[in-house]
Amino acid sequence: MTPPSILSLERLNAATATEFTALLDGSYEHSPWIAERAAVRRPFASLAALKRALVEVVRESSPDEQLGLIRAHPELAGKAMVARHLTAESTHEQGKAGLTDCTPEEFTRLQQLNADYKARFGFPFILAVRGPRGQGLARSEIIATFARRLRNQPDFERAEALRNIHRIAEIRLNEKFGFEPLLGQQVWDWCEQLAVHSEQDDGLTVTYLSPAHRACAAQIAQWMAAECGFDQVGIDAVGNVVGVYHGQDPSARRLLTGSHYDTVRNGGKYDGRLGIFVPMACVRELFRQGRRLPFGIEVVAFAEEEGQRYPATFLGSGALAGQFDPAWLEQVDGAGISMRDAMRQAGLPASLEAIAALARDPAQYLGFVEVHIEQGPVLDGLDLxxxxxxxxxxxxxYLGQINGQASHAGTTPMALRRDAATAAAELLLFLERRAAQVPDLVGTIGLLEVPNGSVNVVPGCCRFSLDIRATSDAVRDACVADTLAELQRICERRGLGHEIRQTLCAAAAPSAPAWQARWERAVAALGLPVHRLPSGAGHDAMKLHDMLPQAMLFVRGLNAGISHNPLESTSCDDAELAVRALQQLLDHLAKDTA
Structure with a gap:
């Protein structure tokens, strides 16, 4: 479907309210009230600002209006499609995804899913079938998503339906304005293409210095050199891929940026890698324009951040910060291969001297910035x-163990039990309450295990993990102290013993105010509201924080922001905005340093 004429912001901003609504007709299915209410928010400085205004209208509408918007959409491959009663936009989208060419088996399956979904939620299943790149999802992917979302809770699924409606509207608006997110598509395509290198056929796994890992490094280096125009490209002594794009003066200080290319087992395609390819896209554009900045740009694809093959983490960024622990070289993986031997097999020198030489001189750098997929539900939930x-x-x-007494479940009276599992459950609920009392504090007991447990035995032992995080070390440590004290009280009251040991302590890394302000200025320049949020996950920026001022930009993840999971996803439009934001930061920094 091709719009009769390309729409422009100038025309839209100058239109009467009635004309404005007519120009945006079809963006939201049978719901002109959204455009009507957005008209008063003009003028719009960017397409992103227009999209956001429409989103805000829906977010501010009543629950009944939101439900009406959902119900205005047709079922996928439903009766309206068969009878050819769909709007032109829906006909185009369902055809793009191949839903007009279903096999009899696929059509039958979709009809059953439509019926089950309507019975469970009371509204039609909504999915942006054009997908994150806008080219159309495969029918098998649509059916799998349909089946998966049937298991959601009603409130969550209603919000997910609205999020997909906004994505549908975004694609329709792109077509009205003749806009194609080419930079975002390039970033998305690089992520997809890099994901062909994996240690498993049915998922994405890339651990440190595996054949897949080395193939990724070679591919990134090739793209940097052949497609992006970096002046220097190389793979260093720990496997980092380093690309340098000189400034106007090759000896000028550099902006350091990048992220990691290793993955967790059966992970996602965008975790870490988005932060490599966004700055690569920026350098590629500078190179194509023949443009040099007053500073250089150094993009590092860090070799290791996830700690999957060896117990050590942040090997790549740690080496640049001068924090590579010599003992790491002697660690062995599950197959008994030491890190030193793995390095040698990969053609790396495996010497402390070569690794120590990677440490950067902070005086040669302006700072460190990192783009990363959020890995959480906040931005997705806010439609940002x-x-x-x-x-x-x-x-x-921490890893801990509570010790009680295993005994017969039928013959041991409740008052005489020394149940280790109920003590752990009590601690878990305490931590949940304690962490909820303070903003940006989180506490998790993610591992609970009763060794040799049995259905008819009172648990005599319970092993557990403890993970407490906060934006400040003081807040984190106060929660740790309270939780450990509560563990002591619970065990004393129940007549139990316990042992616990710390396995990790990582300091908080607050963003440098000036660099955080640069990101926020860039986001605002795109016509988007600025939203601040902490990162609960660890990032390479934590290591660079020890030597350089740092700040991060988060990019919304789809599927409720799920990460470390094959469902991890982002759209080309969001990737485009990330590239544009970094370009804005570079431009502003160029003016500040000129």
């Missing part, structure tokens, strides 16, 4: 594509 990271949470982790 970008967020400014205020701090990377400091964390403490």
């Amino acid at each position: 594509p970008l967020g400014s990271v205020s701090s990377i949470n400091g964390s403490r982790r």
